Amino acid sequence: MGGAPKPVRAGYAAVPTGVPRQVDAGPGRTRTWAPDGPLDLGLVLGPLRRGPADPTFRALPDGSVWRSTRTPAGPGTLRVSSYGGEVRGEAWGPGAEWLLEQLPEMLGAGDDPDAFAPRHRVVALARHRRPGLRLTRTGLVLESLIPSILEQKVTTDEAYRAWRLLVRKYGEPAPGPASVVGGRMWVMPAPRTWALIPSWEWHRAGVDNKRASTILRAVRVAARLEQAVGMAPEAAQARLEVVPGIGPWTSAETVQRSHGAADAVTVGDLHLPGIVGWALAGDRDADDSVMLSLLEPYAGQRHRAARLILLSGKVPARRAPRMPRGDIGRL
Template sequence: MAGRFTPPSRTAVRGGWTGVPAGQGQAQGQAQAQAQGQAQVHGQGQVHGQGRGQPGGGRQRVWDPPGPTDIGLTLGPLRRGPGDPTFRVTPDGSVWRAVRTPQGPGTLRVSLHAGRVTAEAWGPGADWLLDGLPALLGADDDPDAFVPRHRLVHASHRRCPGLRLTRTGLVLESLIPTILEQKVTTDEAYRAWRRLVSQYGEPAPGPGPGDGYRLSVMPDARTWRRIPSWDWHRAGVDAKRSGTILRAARVAPRLEEAAAMDLPEAAARLELVPGIGPWTSAETLQRSNGAADAVTTGDLHLPGVVGYALAGNRDADDAEMLTLLTPYAGQRHRATRLILLSGRTPPRRTPKMRKTDIARW
C-alpha cells in the first residue's frame, strides 16, 4: 500500500508518515526466502518461510499480514528524522532498522510486495527481531475496533487502509529520543539523537543498506550513563534532559518491563522517573506497546490541531482535546494520528519556536 497516500505537510510527517518507494527488489528477496524456508505454515498472518539466508547472510522470514499493511505508515513513528542513524529507507522499497534487542544488537530489513512481507535480520538479535516481526507490523493491533465519528477522520481513515500501530516491545529505544524531544524543536532533538547515537552507538551487524551507508545501534544503558557532560552539551542537550536520560538508564531493566504491561500500569511505571511525565510516557508507549489509546497530552501543538480539525477551534487546550476525542475512547491515539495524517492544520499566526543551540553557549 506504500505510495498510495502521500501527505505533503510537516504535520502529516509527525503523524508517522514515512515515504517508502514502491521498489522492484522485493520479489527476488521473497522468492529466495521461500526457497530457503524450512517450514511452510499457511494461513492468514503466519510465517511462510524462515531459515538461513545465503552464505554470510542473515536469517529470513516471509509473513502474510492479516490485512492491508503500509510499512511506511506503520514503521514511520520509529524514525527520528531523515538522518536517523538507526533507520533507513532504500530505493528498492525496503525499510532498515538497527536495534538493540534483549539478545544483543541486530539489523532488520523489511519489504512489502504483493501484500507479503519479506524480512531479513543479522546479528545476535536476529532471531528476536524476526520473532517480533508480526507485532512490529501491527499484528497485535485491532484496526477494526476503530469507528470514525467525524467526516475528516473518516476521509483520512479511508485514505490510510494500511495504517497499523507498531509494537516494538522495547521501551528504552523509544524513551530516550522522546526525552530528547522535550521542549525543543524537532530539528534540535533529531540532531542530538543523530550525534549521540553516531558517537556512542556501535556499527549495526550485517551488510548495511548500501551506498556505503552503515546503520548504528543505539548505546546500551551503561553507555548512556557514561556519556560525559561536555558531550551532552555539544549535542545540544541541556542538563534537565540529560539528567532524565541518566535516571532512566539506571533503572532500564525495570522500565523495559513496562512493554508487557497494560497502558495505565506502564505509564505509571515510566512516570516514577523524575523528568518523565504524561507527554513522554504516552509518546513512548505508543511505540513500545502499540498503545491505541495513549493520547499525547501536554503537547504544544496537538490540542490546537485536533481542536481545529474537529471543531474549528485552534485555541483548544488538553481538556477540550480530550472531550473531542471522547467518541474514540480506546482508540484515541489512532484518531490523533489520522487527524495529523489528514494534513489539516490551523494557519500559522505566531513565529516558529526559537531554536536554542546550547552547544554554542
C-alpha cells in the same frame, strides 16, 4: 512533567514503491509473514524514525525499510520489504532471531484497526485514504523513551540532531550490510554507555542538563523500565512516570511505539490540541482539556484518531513560531 512543545508529526516515513531486490549480505536469517489486511510500511514504521538522517532507520528506493536496534539478545539489524501481499524480514546480528520473532507485532499484527469507528467526516476520510495504517508494537521501551526525552521542550530539529550525534558517537555499527543501505547504520548505545557519557558531550549535542539527567536516571533503572512491555499501557506509563523528568507526554510517546497503545493520546504538546481542535471543531486555540473532550467519542482509540487527524492534513494556518530555536552545543 515530560512535555514537548514541538511540531507533532503524523508518523509517516516515505517508502518508495518498488520491487524489493535480493540482498547479497552474507549469512542472515529470514522470515515471511502474510498480514490479514492492507499494510503500509511507511505508516506503520514511520513513528520509529527520528528525523530524515536517523542513523538507526533507512527507507530505500526498492521499497524496503531498514532499522537497527538493541534487542534483549543484543544488537540487530532488520530489513523489511513487502510485495504481493507478503512481508519478508531479513535480520543480522545477535538480535536477529528476536527481531524476526517480533516482526508481526512490529507490523501491527496485535493491532485491531476494525475496532475503530470514525465519528467525524475528516477522520473517516483519512481512514479511507490510509487503509494500511496499523499501530506498531516494538516490545522495546528504551529505544523510544530516550529520543522522546530528547524531544522534550525543544524543536524537532534540535532533538533529531542530538539523537543523531549521540548515537553515532556512542553507539556501535549495526550488524549487516552497510554497503547495501548506502552507508553505515548504528545501534543506539547500551544503558551503561549512556550513563558514562561525559557532561560536555551532552552539551556539545545541544542537550541541557535537565534532559540529560532524566536520561541518566532512566538508564539506571533500564531493566525495570523494559519490564513494562509486559504491562498494560496505562500501567507502563505509570511506571515510566516514576522516574523524575518523565511525565505524561513522554510516557505516551513511548508506549505508543513500545506497546502499540491505541488510546495513549499525547497531552502536554504545544501543537496537537490546536490541530485536533481545528479539525474537529474549528477551534485552533483548543487546549488539552478541549482536545480530550473532542476525542472522548474515540475512547479506547484516541491515539489512532489523533494519528488519522494528523494524516488528514487538515491543520490551521501557521502562526509565528512560538518555540525559539536554541543550541547550547554552539554556545
